[in-house]
Amino acid sequence: MFPILKKRALNDSMTLMVVEAPYIARKAQAGQFIILRVNEFGERIPLTIADYDREKGTVTIIFQKVGKTTLLLDTLNEGDSILDFIGPLGKASELEGYSKAAVIGGGAGCAIAYPQAKALKALGAKVDMIAGFRNTDLIILEEEMKEASDCLYLMTDDGSNGNKGFVTDALKKNIEEGARYDLVVAIGPLPMMKAVCNLTKEYGIKTVISMNSIMIDGTGMCGGCRLTVGGKTKFACVDGPDFDGHEVDFDEVIKRSRTYSEMEKEATREFNCHLMEGAKNA
Numbered sequence: 001m002f003p004i005l006k007k008r009a010l011n012d013s014m015t016l017m018v019v020e021a022p023y024i025a026r027k028a029q030a031g032q033f034i035i036l037r038v039n040e041f042g043e044r045i046p047l048t049i050a051d052y053d054r055e056k057g058t059v060t061i062i063f064q065k066v067g068k069t070t071l072l073l074d075t076l077n078e079g080d081s082i083l084d085f086i087g088p089l090g091k092a093s094e095l096e097g098y099s100k101a102a103v104i105g106g107g108a109g110c111a112i113a114y115p116q117a118k119a120l121k122a123l124g125a126k127v128d129m130i131a132g133f134r135n136t137d138l139i140i141l142e143e144e145m146k147e148a149s150d151c152l153y154l155m156t157d158d159g160s161n162g163n164k165g166f167v168t169d170a171l172k173k174n175i176e177e178g179a180r181y182d183l184v185v186a187i188g189p190l191p192m193m194k195a196v197c198n199l200t201k202e203y204g205i206k207t208v209i210s211m212n213s214i215m216i217d218g219t220g221m222c223g224g225c226r227l228t229v230g231g232k233t234k235f236a237c238v239d240g241p242d243f244d245g246h247e248v249d250f251d252e253v254i255k256r257s258r259t260y261s262e263m264e265k266e267a268t269r270e271f272n273c274h275l276m277e278g279a280k281n282a
Helices: 022-027 068-074 107-122 142-147 167-176 190-203 250-257 261-281
Strands: 002-009 014-020 033-037 045-053 058-064 084-089 100-106 126-133 151-156 183-187 207-210 226-229 232-235 242-244
Touching: 014 068, 022 045, 022 058, 022 084, 033 058, 045 084, 045 107, 058 068, 058 107, 068 261, 100 107, 100 167, 100 190, 107 126, 107 142, 107 183, 107 207, 126 167, 142 151, 151 167, 167 190, 183 190, 190 207, 190 250, 226 242, 226 250
Parallel strands: 100 126, 100 183, 126 151, 183 207
Antiparallel strands: 002 014, 014 058, 033 045, 033 084, 045 058, 207 242, 226 232
16 A cells, blocks of 8 residues: 555646655656556556655656546545555656757646656756646646746646747747757647657757557556557557657557547546435435
8 A cells, every 4th residue: 555645736637646655766767657556446547757755755646637547546635545556667768968958748748747857957958848738727837847947938728827829839939049959858648749749850859758658557568558659569668658759650649549538438427426426425
């Protein structure tokens, strides 16, 4: 069992948890993830390690309440425990040797982009962080992202924070104004990452993306997280989750990501119905 030491709502749909997991904290690096199971009847889901503290033996996860398991996870509070919490899994991000980087996060992807920016800055790189959200009410980790970067650009689709536009708008403006990036890291919705990669390819800038694929065991055995990179089959759990964005077949990945969408919606509806019934009977 893995005790929850801290729980904080970041907005109406996203939650931060600090979990006691000393063995994982001892080995964790930026870019890696864990797989958890809330209880013995629960499914296994992957979540990126948003932060860790080796001395305190804690791992921070951030999740969006979008399906049955994340809704169930959100019912736990400080003092409760998660049944299974396995990691660190996946390859750590290779971030050494860069002088100027742009780290781009879209929505919930900012929870993954933040540790990348933090690691790059710790290695001595100058870091511009570009974060995009639908509106100002959904902005998360603003202070953390400021601390992890030399300059933070916050964009909103509707302009409710004063900066209207997409992350690609800010990135293109920076490049055209002379930012000499030798690395771009993009993490977020698949269409966003595809758009960033299409833009950076025009300028010949190395671009790394992090894949949050359908995943079951996290060891490469189930094949659920497979994708095509440079014409070859790769597995996000053991070959990634980081990949060269210019070589990823995004159209295939986007199609595969929708495989279980109807089943996920039905499971979420059933879970919400049970919650409502429980509230009525309480």
